[in-house]
Amino acid sequence: MATKPNVKSSAAAIAIVLLMEMAVRFLPQMASPLVTTLALRLLQVLIMTTLLKGQFTEGNMGSLAPEALARAVMKGSLWSLGFGAVVGTGALILVMIGINPLHLVNMPLPKDTGTLALFFFTGGIVAPIAEELFFRGIIYRLLRPMGVAPAILISTLLFASAHAMQGMVPVPQLVGGLLFAAAFEKEGHLAVPMIIHGAGNTALFTLSLI
Template identity: 35%
Template sequence: MNPDPEIIVIRKKKDPMTRHFASPASYPDLFTLLVASALILGFEVTAGILPESWPFLARLGLLRLIQCAALFGLLRARGFSLSAAGLDPRRHGAGLKAGLTGCALMALFAFAAGSALWLWGMDPLRMIRVTLPADPLNLTLFFVVGGLIAPVAEELFFRGFLFGYLKQFGWIPALCISTAAFALVHPGVHIPQWIGGFAFGLAYGLSGSLVAPMVIHACGNIVLFTLSMLARHSFF
């Protein structure tokens, strides 16, 4: 028996990049984003108040931790839950799984791209090599701050706040603008930052969890630092 055509309901498939951001309450509003941006800039400008006797990387790590605390405090003050910045505890497991999957895919992409460049007579390590501190203390701080603390702080703002706010206008503008902002605030050659920013935004949009880009970002940085350290000691 055929169903009554008048009661047939056509269900539209949900866009996998929008299903996690269905309501305005699921992302920071414009005022919150502007205040977050002002806080980040303010902390950068006033970073000089930290004791100059401390190692630079120790001061940088503390600054990033303070920025994270300020952003979490801002969410609370504005009445948003952690899920507004992509940190819904119920999605941490899915985010971790997506992050590890993204790490594997990024590794395959990097291997393929590096192999292609090597076959063309180019040194791929020269394009991504990072200048590392020589002494053990600063080298350790470099891995801790650059490989763990900084990725968390950067993802919280660029994906959690900026991408999250822009998502209401469509995932393509959110992805492109957040990637450009992320790449342009980094000095020097931006190729790894453009690729990374795109991958981080894509991971966040698809998983709906900020854990995913945090994991990919941290793993990517640690791998870059490790390769640079090995290259410095002529392992390659």
């Protein structure tokens, strides 16, 4: 993947996103955490796409032309199906040895329908777009001149660290980060890891309903 990030715009986007994350942590929240997260991610997407608008081209983050987007969505769907097949095979093996794989992915979800729908929208669509813009569209591309392997490894560690919870190793984020970066490197369009990321999150949320 040929990539030539605009360092000045990328640095500005990183600084603004990090400042927004810090502000949300320390300033009083005016709404529920879910609504706050949704608003934050939407604003971050707007800021990053504005600062990086010249980077949405072939050889950078991928063209926004309808044909290019359609190809990227198709490729992202195929990657998602392939990864889903691998995960499904692993889950079947766990069942065969007496381990319930659902216990490994279970997470608390909102109880009422409206909040649950907002949770799926935020975590399954908006958050993956924002995170892929930041971690693959900016961080990975800035690291890419170091080489593919270092860029994938470092961007994945940063991605996983951002999702780490005290006392827990963020295994899904480590695996996901490697997959998202590899898909972006292979396909050359940021929409591909966005599709995989969104599909993965939605699958995890759906399994948690079982």
